[in-house]
Amino acid sequence: MKIVQWRADLRVGRRRGGAGPSKHLLAGLLLVIGCAHAEIQIERTFLPDAAPSSFAIGLPGGVNFCFDPVRAAVSYAWAGDYLDLTPARPGPGKFIKAAKPLGAIAYREAGVAPLRRGDPARSPTIEFTGYTLLPNDGIEFRYSVDGVPVREEIRARSDGRGFVRRIRPEGATDAKWWYVVDGQPATELKRAGDALVVEVFFGKGAK
Amino acid sequence: MSWNRIKRSTGNLPVLLRKSAGRLPALRLLVAALATTLYLHAGYKIENIPYPAELRGGIASIAFTPSGTLVIASRYGEIWTRRSDGRWQLFMRGLDEPMGLVAESDRVIYIAHRPELLRATDRDGDGRAETFDVISGAWGQTINYHEFFFGLRRDQEGNFYGALSLESQGEKSPATNLPTRGPRDVTDILEPSGQRSETTWRGWAVRITPDGKLDPLANGFRQPNGVALSPEGEFFVTDNQGDYKPSTGLLHVERGDFHGHASSVKWEPGFDPKQVTTEALWRRLKTPAVVFPHGPMGISPGEPVWDVSGGRFGPFAGQVFTGDYSKLAIRATLERVAGGWQGACFAFLGRNETPGYVSGDKLKAGITRAAFSPDGSLYFAASAGWGAGEDGLQRVSWDGHTSPDLRDIKITERGLTLSFTQPMDPATLAKPEAYEVTRFRYYYHYKYGSPWIDEERVPVTATRVAVDQSSAELTLAELKPGFIYEVSVPTLRTTGGEGLANPLGYYTANRLLNGERTVGGTTRLARPDEKSLGAKEVTAAQSSPAALVAAGEKIYRMYCVGCHQPDGRGMPVPGGAANFVDDQTRLAKPDTELLNVIEKGKEGTGMLPFGAILSPLQRKSVLAYIRASFSPSAKN
Numbered sequence: 036m037k038i039v040q041w042r043a044d045l046r047v048g049r050r051r052g053g054a055g056p057s058k059h060l061l062a063g064l065l066l067v068i069g070c071a072h073a074e075i076q077i078e079r080t081f082l083p084d085a086a087p088s089s090f091a092i093g094l095p096g097g098v099n100f101c102f103d104p105v106r107a108a109v110s111y112a113w114a115g116d117y118l119d120l121t122p123a124r125p126g127p128g129k130f131i132k133a134a135k136p137l138g139a140i141a142y143r144e145a146g147v148a149p150l151r152r153g154d155p156a157r158s159p160t161i162e163f164t165g166y167t168l169l170p171n172d173g174i175e176f177r178y179s180v181d182g183v184p185v186r187e188e189i190r191a192r193s194d195g196r197g198f199v200r201r202i203r204p205e206g207a208t209d210a211k212w213w214y215v216v217d218g219q220p221a222t223e224l225k226r227a228g229d230a231l232v233v234e235v236f237f238g239k240g241a242k
Numbered sequence: 243m244s245w246n247r248i249k250r251s252t253g254n255l256p257v258l259l260r261k262s263a264g265r266l267p268a269l270r271l272l273v274a275a276l277a278t279t280l281y282l283h284a285g286y287k288i289e290n291i292p293y294p295a296e297l298r299g300g301i302a303s304i305a306f307t308p309s310g311t312l313v314i315a316s317r318y319g320e321i322w323t324r325r326s327d328g329r330w331q332l333f334m335r336g337l338d339e340p341m342g343l344v345a346e347s348d349r350v351i352y353i354a355h356r357p358e359l360l361r362a363t364d365r366d367g368d369g370r371a372e373t374f375d376v377i378s379g380a381w382g383q384t385i386n387y388h389e390f391f392f393g394l395r396r397d398q399e400g401n402f403y404g405a406l407s408l409e410s411q412g413e414k415s416p417a418t419n420l421p422t423r424g425p426r427d428v429t430d431i432l433e434p435s436g437q438r439s440e441t442t443w444r445g446w447a448v449r450i451t452p453d454g455k456l457d458p459l460a461n462g463f464r465q466p467n468g469v470a471l472s473p474e475g476e477f478f479v480t481d482n483q484g485d486y487k488p489s490t491g492l493l494h495v496e497r498g499d500f501h502g503h504a505s506s507v508k509w510e511p512g513f514d515p516k517q518v519t520t521e522a523l524w525r526r527l528k529t530p531a532v533v534f535p536h537g538p539m540g541i542s543p544g545e546p547v548w549d550v551s552g553g554r555f556g557p558f559a560g561q562v563f564t565g566d567y568s569k570l571a572i573r574a575t576l577e578r579v580a581g582g583w584q585g586a587c588f589a590f591l592g593r594n595e596t597p598g599y600v601s602g603d604k605l606k607a608g609i610t611r612a613a614f615s616p617d618g619s620l621y622f623a624a625s626a627g628w629g630a631g632e633d634g635l636q637r638v639s640w641d642g643h644t645s646p647d648l649r650d651i652k653i654t655e656r657g658l659t660l661s662f663t664q665p666m667d668p669a670t671l672a673k674p675e676a677y678e679v680t681r682f683r684y685y686y687h688y689k690y691g692s693p694w695i696d697e698e699r700v701p702v703t704a705t706r707v708a709v710d711q712s713s714a715e716l717t718l719a720e721l722k723p724g725f726i727y728e729v730s731v732p733t734l735r736t737t738g739g740e741g742l743a744n745p746l747g748y749y750t751a752n753r754l755l756n757g758e759r760t761v762g763g764t765t766r767l768a769r770p771d772e773k774s775l776g777a778k779e780v781t782a783a784q785s786s787p788a789a790l791v792a793a794g795e796k797i798y799r800m801y802c803v804g805c806h807q808p809d810g811r812g813m814p815v816p817g818g819a820a821n822f823v824d825d826q827t828r829l830a831k832p833d834t835e836l837l838n839v840i841e842k843g844k845e846g847t848g849m850l851p852f853g854a855i856l857s858p859l860q861r862k863s864v865l866a867y868i869r870a871s872f873s874p875s876a877k878n
Binding site: 076077078079080081084085086087088090104105120124130131133163164165166167168169 | 299318319335336337338355356357358360372373374375376379383384385387389421422423
């Protein structure tokens with residue numbers, strides 16, 4: 036059951052040329068910017084509007100998102116090509132800029148850690164604890180919310196127009212769980228089977 | 243093997259070979275075989291090791307598993323493993339600047355990368371990790387490119403050891419309003435400096451317990467680019483020269499230490515900025531166990547590793563090896579003196595590349611990662627990284643031939659004892675004038691680096707040669723703690739007439755055997771009347787053109803040689819240091835233009851601005867030396 040759903044128009048982005056990338060970088064870009072990824076793409080780097088070392092995840096089929104381990108949440112998502120890493124690679128000039136998602140942002144949320152237990156008005160304490168690459172192109176992030184261990188599985192929608200987050204807090208089945216982002220009312224998450232489900236839908240123009 | 247190379251290596255043997263050629267082929271073969279056996283030993287062989295062409299970003303860390311699998315990580319966040327059959331396997335992607343590894347097995351690897359200490363596990367045995375567990379990430383982080391988590395070592399109890407670097411400052415430094423992890427404090431301590439601790443535990447060396455608790459041990463680090471545990475379990479790091487850091491070196495880390503850079507003290511429990519003064523910090527300062535004098539002993543040392551091969555790596559068993567960014571491998575020795583660690587350092591590879599000492603490929607610039615293979619060979623990994631290095635993987639092995647060299651320098655009650663890898667000619671070994679000993683120390687200040695100060699020759703008043711002629715005890719006219727002793731022995735020869743491969747060493751005398759030591763270690767504070775760095779030295783430079791060149795040579799040795807190399811040929815890589823010798827356009831430019839580059843640096847290259855470090859006269863003198871030594875007219 037879809038508990039929370041966002042829609043966004045898709046504008047397919049175009050890769051912007053970098054200024055003189057190295058041969059290694061060119062080789063790297065050939066590996067990572069493919070639209071129809073053969074496997075999950077994963078980079079941890081300087082991403083725009085995200086905490087340091089956030090995840091850029093590219094799911095097969097061209098579904099991409101930024102997972103911020105400080106928020107323990109998806110901060111934004113885009114469809115199409117993956118990532119231009121050129122600006123984030125240190126070179127002789129040393130200072131770096133944020134990598135560029137190679138597509139228009141199709142979904143965005145803001146605010147401190149959105150997943151909350153009990154009181155939606157209280158910012159929780161988040162600790163990021165790890166992740167696992169799952170069979171069949173899924174990824175699981177692990178973190179704790181106010182000390183409660185949480186496993187969150189993310190997979191692309193079968194139609195490639197977004198992704199589904201299945202959030203599994205350990206124990207604590209009696210508690211209410213909320214999703215709180217800036218500019219929207221707090222949403223109580225309901226269980227679907229063993230998980231709280233958050234779906235991000237890019238809209239009909241996504242593919 | 244070319245004739246020229248044989249000639250260089252074997253003296254008159256090529257003559258014999260040429261005479262035999264054409265007349266007696268069998269004799270020629272025999273002589274060539276003899277030459278190979280008797281004369282062409284090289285001591286150490288350097289080999290470029292191929293690594294996957296797909297690997298992105300140069301190699302940022304290297305390790306071996308207990309079973310001998312080579313593991314490398316790239317700056318762009320990949321880990322590859324090389325199995326026993328030589329096949330490379332991609333183990334994982336998605337790390338952020340992995341600067342250290344502990345390879346527990348082919349299936350479990352611990353990684354020090356920017357945000358965390360991470361454990362990567364290949365649970366299903368397919369060669370690819372799929373499970374990643376954060377052991378600890380309890381430090382602050384911004385998006386500053388210079389924030390590294392260097393490491394990684396693990397002790398027998400399972401504790402991990404690493405070190406967190408400072409943020410780099412500059413006009414292009416990222417704005418302060420970007421997201422951070424943890425609190426951010428952009429205040430300067432004492433003075434604004436090139437690097438700053440803006441988030442928690444930046445500039446600290448840390449221990450992480452097996453259950454993930456972060457235990458900050460000591461602070462004052464700037465760019466602690468090499469982390470190691472000695473065979474005795476002692477914690478050492480290398481740190482880079484810069485603000486508050488007069489020189490590079492190998493530092494012994496104990497709980498509560500302060501190692502020099504002021505910025506990180508802001509995270510000390512009970513920190514009170516009103517109590518912080520330069521003198522107060524200097525009184526707490528713990529200087530390196532072994533100073534690597536900036537210039538002759540490199541510019542940016544990396545990961546130190548101990549030779550525990552039991553002699554399979556040659557005559558330096560038990561000693562410490564570290565790669566430096568400047569096409570140099572450094573060798574260090576340690577001894578316990580009055581309760582503290584101190585010792586000596588020498589060039590190992592990169593300074594003397596004559597065929598009689600080293601063979602194979604040229605040492606790469608940027609070799610700041612090292613690991614001993616279970617077979618006793620030493621692997622160096624290089625990353626172009628900061629602009630003037632090269633990407634690469636190299637293996638150094640010993641061929642069984644012991645070249646004549648300084649093995650060690652140790653302190654005695656009245657001086658120093660030098661030991662050698664071979665018996666030396668006893669006649670010259672006994673002569674005090676065969677030893678040039680000079681001592682110096684540095685300023686402790688917020689500025690970048692330091693000139694050598696209080697530099698003076700220390701006469702050798704007597705020698706005592708060991709019965710086996712493999713060591714000599716020198717009595718010095720005066721032995722004082724708190725100085726670095728430069729020992730040069732260019733005229734010493736073996737009993738067979740060979741000179742030493744590297745006849746220069748530096749001993750760091752933090753303490754004497756009787757326990758005498760000085761506040762501030764091998765530094766002192768500048769006196770109020772010392773308004774410019776190296777004023778005494780530069781005043782002498784004004785006396786004549788030759789004196790100007792001589793003064794410039796000293797500055798070149800301290801600040802320039804690491805990148806531009808002793809022969810002035812620089813580093814032949816994009817963004818690398820200029821080659822003054824082969825690229826004559828470099829020195830064809832007018833003085834004003836070159837002095838401007840020395841003063842302000844060169845954007846897009848590794849050329850630093852030296853305006854804040856060298857006075858105008860010092861800049862003029864170093865240019866005079868460069869012109870006198872490397873210009874076409876100099877060659878003539």
